[in-house]
Amino acid sequence: MSELLAGYPWRVFVAGGSGALGKTLIPKLVARGHEVTAMARSVDTADELRRMGATPALADVFETERLRRTVADARPTWSSISCPSCRRAP
Numbered sequence: 001m002s003e004l005l006a007g008y009p010w011r012v013f014v015a016g017g018s019g020a021l022g023k024t025l026i027p028k029l030v031a032r033g034h035e036v037t038a039m040a041r042s043v044d045t046a047d048e049l050r051r052m053g054a055t056p057a058l059a060d061v062f063e064t065e066r067l068r069r070t071v072a073d074a075r076p077t078w079s080s081i082s083c084p085s086c087r088r089a090p
Contacts, residue, residue, distance in 0.1 A: 013076035014038040015061065017054060018045045026052045037074040 012029055014022050017038025029036050030053035038054040039061075040046040046056035059070040 009033045009035060010077040011035045011037070011075055012078050013057075013071055013074045014054070017049045017052075017056070022049075023052070026054050030054065037076065039070065 009032075012034050014025060014029075014036060015038075016022050017026060017040055022038055026036055026038055026049070036054040037057050038049045038052075039059050040049055040056045041058070041060050043058075046058060049056040055074075057070045057074060059067050061067060
C-alpha cells in the first residue's frame with residue numbers, strides 16, 4: 001500500500017469499512033492524508049467510520065444500483081471493491 005498510494009492524496013473507497021480490513025486500513029490512509037469514503041450498512045457503523053476519519057457511505061453490496069451510485073458519487077482514485085458497473089464512463 002505504501003508504494004501504491006505514496007506521493008499525493010488519493011480518494012479511496014473502502015467497502016466493509018467496519019470490518020477487519022477497514023478498521024486497519026482506514027486509520028492508516030487518513031493518517032497519510034488520503035480522503036477516505038467507507039461503506040456502511042447502518043447509522044451505528046457510519047458513526048464508527050466518522051470516528052476513524054472516513055466519510056461514511058450508506059449502502060449494501062446486494063443493492064446493485066445504490067452501490068453503483070455510492071461508488072460513483074465517491075469518485076475514488078482507488079477502491080477496495082470490484083464492481084465493473086460502478087465505474088464512471090470516461
